[in-house]
């Protein structure tokens with residue numbers, strides 16, 4: 483299958499293709515060749531995003547070719563390759579295929595496009611276990627969860643770990659540990675909350691911890707839900723990204739082409755989120771991730787059958803949107 487060969491060709495450039503690095507440049511150069519073979523005219527915009535166009539392209543599809551240091555083969559790349567395949571199968575359709583720059587370190591490129599389409603559809607691997615759990619190859623993404631980040635500091639008192647009785651301690655790490663469990667219990671259903679980083683002072687085996695700072699990352703599908711989650715956890719976010727709901731013709735077309743497909747909210751940010759935030763009617767199609775949904779890891783996997791279904795569905799949706 484050509485799409486799988488192309489995934490391998492991009493991966494062979496290097497596992498880590500940081501945004502605006504020579505490795506990302508090489509991936510864009512390869513994709514430009516494939517775009518031209520698919521009958522698209524290529525150009526690069528002022529942010530370095532690669533565009534392949536045919537005719538008056540008001541409908542775009544694509545994703546990103548940069549990657550994280552521990553990346554697998556599918557994240558981002560599948561969306562670009564699927565869009566090229568779909569464009570080739572729709573030779574009469576005015577379409578745009580785009581490879582955005584530096585998604586993993588921003589998104590940077592999709593925030594700086596010179597112009598916006600009238601509709602955007604992104605194919606992406608799920609990067610989670612939901613579709614695998616449901617036994618479903620494809621899922622329709624209805625939006626991207628909002629995200630609040632911050633940190634909480636617990637103050638205690640440094641004391642000798644051998645001579646200070648247990649009832650005479652002010653142990654900041656014990657307080658922080660209770661908070662970690664509290665954060666974990668606050669999130670349920672489609673909301674998630676994580677303490678992923680802990681700083682302990684003085685961080686010595688024989689000293690009662692005096693000061694502990696923990697990170698909080700909380701995400702929820704709606705603004706109200708996110709606000710309630712932040713309040714329940716009890717922290718002051720230092721950064722807040724509001725949820726984005728997808729809507730309009732691309733979402734309607736996906737629902738028509740895939741009746742009964744499960745609908746999901748993405749917990750991760752994507753280029754599609756940026757375009758939707760800019761007012762572009764946008765939708766995303768998730769392809770089932772195998773191996774428990776592992777991502778940003780070499781074990782990242784989607785099957786040939788599922789990828790073929792994803793490309794078929796994308797082709798139908800783009801045809802519906804771009805052809806009169």
Ligand SMILES: [Zn+2]
Nearest residue numbers: 557558585606
């Ligand atoms: Zn991605």
